[in-house]
Amino acid sequence: MLRFLARRLIVALLVVATVMTLAFILTRLSGDLAVSIAGPSATQADVDAVRKAYGLDRPLLIQFFDWAGRAVTGDLGESYFFKTRVATLIGERMPVTLTLGLTGLVIALAVSLPLGILAAVRENTAFDRIVQVVALLGQAMPSFWLGLLLMILFGLKLGWLPISGTDSWESYIMPGVVLAFSAIPALTRLTRAGMIQAMGSDYIRTARAKGLSRASILLKHALRNAAIPVVAIAAVQLGFMLGGSIVIEQVFALHGVGFLAWESIAKNDFPVVQSVVLVLAAIYVLLTMLADLMNAVLDPRLRGA
Amino acid sequence: MTALLEVDRLQVQFGATAAVRGASLSVARGETHCLVGESGCGKSVTALAVMNLLARGGERKAERLAFEGEDLLKLSERGMARLRGNAMAMIFQEPMTSLNPAYTVGSQMTEVLRRHKGASQRAATDRAADLLARVGITAPGLRLGQFPHQLSGGLRQRVMIAMALMCEPKLLIADEPTTALDVTVQAQILRLLAGLQRDLGLGLLLITHDLGIVARVATRVSVMYAGEVVESAPTAELFAQPRHPYTQGLLRCVPVPGKIQRDQPLGAIRGTVPRVGHGFAGCAFRERCDFADETCQRTIPRHSAGATHDYLCRLPA
Ligand SMILES: Nc1ncnc2c1ncn2[C@@H]1O[C@H](COP(=O)(O)OP(=O)(O)OP(=O)(O)O)[C@@H](O)[C@H]1O
Ligand SMILES: [Mg+2]
Numbered sequence: 001m002l003r004f005l006a007r008r009l010i011v012a013l014l015v016v017a018t019v020m021t022l023a024f025i026l027t028r029l030s031g032d033l034a035v036s037i038a039g040p041s042a043t044q045a046d047v048d049a050v051r052k053a054y055g056l057d058r059p060l061l062i063q064f065f066d067w068a069g070r071a072v073t074g075d076l077g078e079s080y081f082f083k084t085r086v087a088t089l090i091g092e093r094m095p096v097t098l099t100l101g102l103t104g105l106v107i108a109l110a111v112s113l114p115l116g117i118l119a120a121v122r123e124n125t126a127f128d129r130i131v132q133v134v135a136l137l138g139q140a141m142p143s144f145w146l147g148l149l150l151m152i153l154f155g156l157k158l159g160w161l162p163i164s165g166t167d168s169w170e171s172y173i174m175p176g177v178v179l180a181f182s183a184i185p186a187l188t189r190l191t192r193a194g195m196i197q198a199m200g201s202d203y204i205r206t207a208r209a210k211g212l213s214r215a216s217i218l219l220k221h222a223l224r225n226a227a228i229p230v231v232a233i234a235a236v237q238l239g240f241m242l243g244g245s246i247v248i249e250q251v252f253a254l255h256g257v258g259f260l261a262w263e264s265i266a267k268n269d270f271p272v273v274q275s276v277v278l279v280l281a282a283i284y285v286l287l288t289m290l291a292d293l294m295n296a297v298l299d300p301r302l303r304g305a
Numbered sequence: 306m307t308a309l310l311e312v313d314r315l316q317v318q319f320g321a322t323a324a325v326r327g328a329s330l331s332v333a334r335g336e337t338h339c340l341v342g343e344s345g346c347g348k349s350v351t352a353l354a355v356m357n358l359l360a361r362g363g364e365r366k367a368e369r370l371a372f373e374g375e376d377l378l379k380l381s382e383r384g385m386a387r388l389r390g391n392a393m394a395m396i397f398q399e400p401m402t403s404l405n406p407a408y409t410v411g412s413q414m415t416e417v418l419r420r421h422k423g424a425s426q427r428a429a430t431d432r433a434a435d436l437l438a439r440v441g442i443t444a445p446g447l448r449l450g451q452f453p454h455q456l457s458g459g460l461r462q463r464v465m466i467a468m469a470l471m472c473e474p475k476l477l478i479a480d481e482p483t484t485a486l487d488v489t490v491q492a493q494i495l496r497l498l499a500g501l502q503r504d505l506g507l508g509l510l511l512i513t514h515d516l517g518i519v520a521r522v523a524t525r526v527s528v529m530y531a532g533e534v535v536e537s538a539p540t541a542e543l544f545a546q547p548r549h550p551y552t553q554g555l556l557r558c559v560p561v562p563g564k565i566q567r568d569q570p571l572g573a574i575r576g577t578v579p580r581v582g583h584g585f586a587g588c589a590f591r592e593r594c595d596f597a598d599e600t601c602q603r604t605i606p607r608h609s610a611g612a613t614h615d616y617l618c619r620l621p622a
Contacts, residue, residue, distance in 0.1 A: 200361065202399050203404055203406070205358055205397065208386075210417045211385075211386040211390035221408075224407045225406065298407065300454065
C-alpha cells in the first residue's frame with residue numbers, strides 16, 4: 001500500500017512538473033510580453049524598462065527555474081494587471097469555482113446514478129435505449145451553447161433563475177447543470193455497465209436467495225460494487241469540470257478562477273495564467289489520488305490484508 | 306400429509322437448450338433427498354428453478370411446484386423473497402464468488418436474520434458466531450469481522466452453509482456443499498445437518514456426486530440424466546437393485562463402501578452426455594446403453610418397481 005502510494009506520488013509530481021513547463025512555454029508563445037504589458041502608447045524605452053523590471057531580459061531557462069522554484073514554495077508571483085499577489089487573487093476566486101464544480105458534480109451524480117441504475121434494471125428495454133441515446137446527444141452538445149439555451153429559457157423567458165453573477169445559490173444552478181451535462185454521459189454509462197455486471201454476479205444471486213428486499217439488493221449489494229469505478233471517474237470528471245469552468249464562468253459571468261484566467265489571458269497577465277493552469281493541474285492530480293483512496297475504502301480487497 | 310417440496314414435471318429452457326426436461330421429485334420433512342448425476346445433467350438448474358433464481362434467459366415450466374402446499378409458480382417475486390433465506394434456503398455450488406466482496410462475513414450473515422425475524426444486530430451476531438462455530442470454524446468472532454477475500458475456499462463454503470441456516474429453514478437445498486472441505490469437516494457438517502433434521506424436521510435436497518455421502522445420509526435418491534430423473538428410489542433399494550442402465554453404470558463407476566467386488570473392474574460409462582435440444586424424443590441414454598434397441602427412440606414409459614421406486618426405461622422391472 002505504501003509503495004503503491006509512493007509510486008502514485010511520483011507520477012503526480014511528474015504530471016505537475018510537465019504542466020508547469022507547458023504553462024510556461026505557452027504563455028511565452030503569445031508574443032512579446034514586455035510590449036503588451038507596456039501598452040500600445042509606450043515608447044521603446046518604456047518597453048525596455050518593463051522588460052528589465054519584470055526580469056524578461058533574462059534567458060528563458062533562468063526565468064523558468066526562477067518561477068518554478070518560487071511556485072514550489074507557494075510563491076506564485078505578482079499579477080502585472082491587478083498588482084496583487086497571484087496566490088491571494090486565486091485564493092479569493094477559488095471558492096466560486098469550487099462551489100461551481102461541486103454543484104456540477106452533485107447534479108451529475110444525482111442524475112446519472114438513478115439513470116444508470118434504472119437503465120441497468122431495464123436492460124435492453126426502450127427506456128434503456130433512450131437513456132443511452134440522450135447520453136450520447138448530451139456529450140455531443142457544446143457546453144457554451146447549452147449554457148446560452150438554458151439562459152434564454154430559464155433566465156429570460158421564464159425568469160426563474162438569475163443569468164449571471166454570484167449573488168445567491170441559485171446563480172450556481174444553471175452553470176452547474178451545464179457543467180454536469182458534460183459528465184452525465186460517462187457517469188451514466190459507467191453506472192449502467194457496473195450495475196449490469198453486478199446484477200449478474202453470484203453474490204447478487206446469494207442476496208436474492210436470502211430474500212433481501214429489492215432496494216437492499218440494488219442499492220446495498222449491487223451499487224456498492226458498481227460504484228467503485230464510478231467514484232474514480234467522478235473525481236476525474238470533477239477535474240474536467242474545474243477546467244471547463246474557464247468557459248462556463250465566462251458565459252454566466254461568475255467571478256471565479258476560470259473568469260480570472262480569461263481576463264488574464266486577454267491582458268497578457270502571464271503570472272496569473274501560468275498559476276491558474278498550475279493550480280488546476282495540482283487539484284486535478286489531488287482528485288485522482290483522492291479517487292484511489294476512496295476506491296480503497298469501497299473495495300476491501302484494495303486495502304491490503 | 307403434503308410434502309415439504311413437490312416438483313412435478315419441471316422443465317427449464319435456456320434458449321434452444323433444454324436443461325431440465327420434465328423432472329419430478331419431492332422432499333418430505335426430516336428427509337434427505339439426494340440428487341445425483343453426471344456433470345451438466347441439470348441438477349443445479351433444477352435447484353435454481355425451485356428457488357426461482359435461474360440465470361437470465363432461463364425459463365421454467367412445471368405441472369406443479371409447491372412448498373408446504375403453496376404454489377410457487379403463482380407466487381410473486383416479493384412473496385418468493387419472504388420464503389427465501391427464511392423457510393427455504395439454498396447453498397450454491399460456487400462458494401468462491403457467492404459472498405459479496407464489499408461486506409464483512411458478519412454483516413452478510415446477520416442481515417438475513419434481521420430481515421426475516423426482525424432480530425437485533427446483537428442477537429443476530431450471536432447467532433452467526435454460534436453457527437460459524439457449529440460448522441467447525443475456530444475463532445468465529447474474528448471471522449465475522451473479515452471480508453470474503455480473507456477467507457479460504459473451505460471457509461467461505463462453511464460461511465455459506467452457516468448463513469443458509471441463520472433462520473432455521475424448513476427446506477435446505479444444498480448444491481455440492483462440501484466439495485472444498487476435508488473429510489473430517491465434511492463429517493462434522495453432515496452431522497450438524499442430521500441433527501437439524503432430527504430436532505427441527507429440516508428437509509434436505511442434497512446435490513452431490515459423492516455416492517459415499519449418498520449411501521451415508523440419503524433417505525431417497527433421484528438419479529438425473531440429461532435433464533430427466535431417470536430413476537428414483539429409497540437409498541438402500543437403489544443401491545441394491547438399480548433398474549435403469551445408467552444408474553447401474555453409475556454405481557459400477559464408484560466403489561461403494563460395503564459393496565466392494567474385487568473380482569470386477571471399476572466400470573466407466575462409455576461416451577458422453579448428448580446435447581438434447583428441442584423436440585428430442587426417446588431415451589437420451591440410448592447411445593451409451595448396452596440394452597438399447599430401436600424402441601428406445603420412442604417415448605419411454607415410466608416403470609414402477611414397487612410403491613416408491615420408479616425409473617424411466619423400456620426394460621420391464
Ligand atoms: N445460464 C445458463 N445459460 C445457458 N445454459 C445453461 C445455463 N446454466 C446451465 N445451463 C445448461 O444447463 C445444463 C445443466 O446445467 P447444470 O448446471 O444444472 O448441471 P449440473 O448437473 O449442476 O452439473 P455439475 O455437476 O457440473 O454442477 C447444462 O448443459 C448447461 O449447459
Ligand atoms: Mg451443478
